[in-house]
Amino acid sequence: MVPSLPGYGFSQRPPIANYRVVADLFHGLMRHLGHDRYAVHGGDFGAGVATYLALDHPDAVLGIHLSTPELSAVRGPSSPPLTEPERDYLARNGAWAEVERGYSSIQSTKPQTVGYGLNDSPVGLAAWILEKWRSWSDSGGDLDARFGRDFLLTLVTIYWATQTVTSSMRDYYDNRFHPAGLSAGDFVDVPTAFAAFGRHFVPEGEPPRELLERLYRVERWTEMPRGGHFAAAEEPELLAADIRAFVEGQAGRSPAR
DSSP: OOOOOTTSTTOOOOSOOOHHHHHHHHHHHHHHTTOSSEEEEEOTHHHHHHHHHHHHOTTTEEEEEESSOOOOOOOOTTSOOOOHHHHHHHHHHHHHHHHHTHHHHHHTTOHHHHHHHHHTOHHHHHHHHHHHHHHHSSSTTOHHHHHOHHHHHHHHHHHHHHTOHHHHHHHHHHHHHSOOOOOTTOOEEEEEEEEEOOSBSBTTOOOOHHHHTTTEEEEEEEEOSSOOSOHHHHOHHHHHHHHHHHHHHHTTOOOOO
């Protein structure tokens, strides 16, 4: 099952839809469908939702599979010092944010303002969305060759026809001003797998494993030969095979305690 995040495409959203609220909605959905235990995959905001599903409902979650590191552990006075690979990765992320994170600043503070403009212009909407697909995917800068014009136009048309670009951007606002509440000491004690698609955000570099192990019980780590931030669209076979192998390995295991 592939549920859509609230506020995207054809899915309505509640007044607040931070990671934890959406995690509770999805857990309720799985229970309504009769699934007492289930595994979760997530990338980008979905990785944040998967994290809170594991934190809040560990008895139900077989394991979580992530393709992006959406959340980081909250470091406290007793946290181990950062390793050199962690410091290097965080420095590269900081340099990237200086020139690339303007979209996040406006979406997390004034989503309605930019939303009116994007909802009024199909060209503006396409530019806002596809610039990220070009920057964050393993496309070599050629989106047509990587994804095809039909796919790209369908993607933009869904936002345009449903008028959901503003409601989708409110995720940033909610997670900034109505945070889900991750705190020092929180740890995801269910089996976690990470598929490292290194060609996204920071060029030529996935996060070091020890950075994720500060928050997750990492039991599977796969460095992918290609692919970027939009793994499900870029390399669906690689991603599906890794999810399948991870979930099959969890079958029959007892719930986390």
